[in-house]
Amino acid sequence: MRYEIARDNVIEFAAELIKVLRNIDPAIDNDLDAKKCVMRIYRDIRFSKDKTPYKNYFGVSIPTNGTKAGRAEYFLHISAGNCFIAGGYWMPPTDHLKAIRQEIDYNGSTLKKIIDDTAFIELFGDFKKQEQLKSVPREYSAENENIGLLRLKSFVAFHQLKDEELSERDSVTTIAAICSKICPLNVFINNALA
Secondary structure, three states: OHHHHHHHHHHHHHHHHHHHHHHHOOOEOOOOOHHHHEOOOEOOOOOOOOOOOEOOOEEEEEEOOEOOOOOOEEEEEEOOOOEEEEEEEOOOOHHHHHHHHHHHHHHHHHHHHHHOOHHHHHHHOOHHHOOEOOOOOOOOOOOOOOHHHHOEOOEEEEEEEOHHHHHOOOHHHHHHHHHHHHHHHHHHHHHHHO
16 A cells, blocks of 8 residues: 555656656657556566565656667666666667667767766766776777777766655756756767667
């Protein structure tokens, strides 16, 4: 019962957020259903040592360029003491990773302009400090000017939120403003996958 009430609250919040995000990022599908964006409570425990069957947080995945994952997205994580908003593409499959790396090789200056922007760094920190390959990707030279970006395994902008920020009256506006700084990253990624 408490879970259902909380879930309904998250769905309502997600619907408001999606409505505002559509004005920022036109790649968000007009038919996107907030209910389908709220992730299920059941955990996939098949390969996990932790066999707890339920999640203790809410996740809201807002995809771009369609209604399914597999492209850049916005992700809201709601958990007591650990709320955050993120965007980009986490652990893309091999074919998508190759396409993104190719785009970085061709248009690295565009991505650098996005991630080196002062406002971007203030919100998300150093983009290049994400998990990287230990070696250079096969297709590229260690001397490539974009090698730090080409070695990335994920392309994610992450911003920690205080619990109070989600309960304020203008919380949707606050989160949408953060997403507006993620949007150019998502556009870059989706262009690579087009």
